[in-house]
Amino acid sequence: MAVAVVLICAVLIAAVDQVIKYFVYTNLSPNGSVDVIDNLFSLVYTENRGAAFGIFQNGTFVFCIITGVLIGVFLYLLINKKFKGKLFYTAVALIIGGGAGNLIDRIFRGFVIDYLSVSFFPAVCNLADYCVTVGAVLFMICILTSSEMSGKMTERNDVGEEKNE
Numbered sequence: 001m002a003v004a005v006v007l008i009c010a011v012l013i014a015a016v017d018q019v020i021k022y023f024v025y026t027n028l029s030p031n032g033s034v035d036v037i038d039n040l041f042s043l044v045y046t047e048n049r050g051a052a053f054g055i056f057q058n059g060t061f062v063f064c065i066i067t068g069v070l071i072g073v074f075l076y077l078l079i080n081k082k083f084k085g086k087l088f089y090t091a092v093a094l095i096i097g098g099g100a101g102n103l104i105d106r107i108f109r110g111f112v113i114d115y116l117s118v119s120f121f122p123a124v125c126n127l128a129d130y131c132v133t134v135g136a137v138l139f140m141i142c143i144l145t146s147s148e149m150s151g152k153m154t155e156r157n158d159v160g161e162e163k164n165e
Helices: 002-028 060-079 086-109 127-145 147-164
Strands: 033-037 041-048 112-118 121-125
Touching: 002 041, 002 060, 002 086, 002 112, 002 127, 041 121, 060 086, 086 112, 086 127, 112 127
Parallel strands: none
Antiparallel strands: 033 041, 041 112, 112 121
């Protein structure tokens, strides 16, 4: 049941991302930008043909492969229940949904539409970017707090202490 809910959430995230990008593309691309909150938050139409922060320009094919592989890895972890819990399920839904949203752009447009600009962060991003980022942070918290990982870290510390004596 949890797998189905996670996948439905991921599809919804990707769909919402694509709907927003459609409206940004059709309404902002001719004008460029709109201030939502003066000197703080703007909607800015940007075509990102690279990775995060615009690095590695024109690597669409490579980014499609990497994104596809990462989505596959998280699907594997989800289906094989390598981790459990609401935090993990939330992380996976965000990562898969955000990754799929940007993957759709790369496949059908050849670039990712970015549109969210805040004054305190130099890069223009999109909903999918924020979903992947938050999902990755949550996934790292899952890894660091999992009982299996804690047990392995304790074993390593015990072994290390024995060697030091």
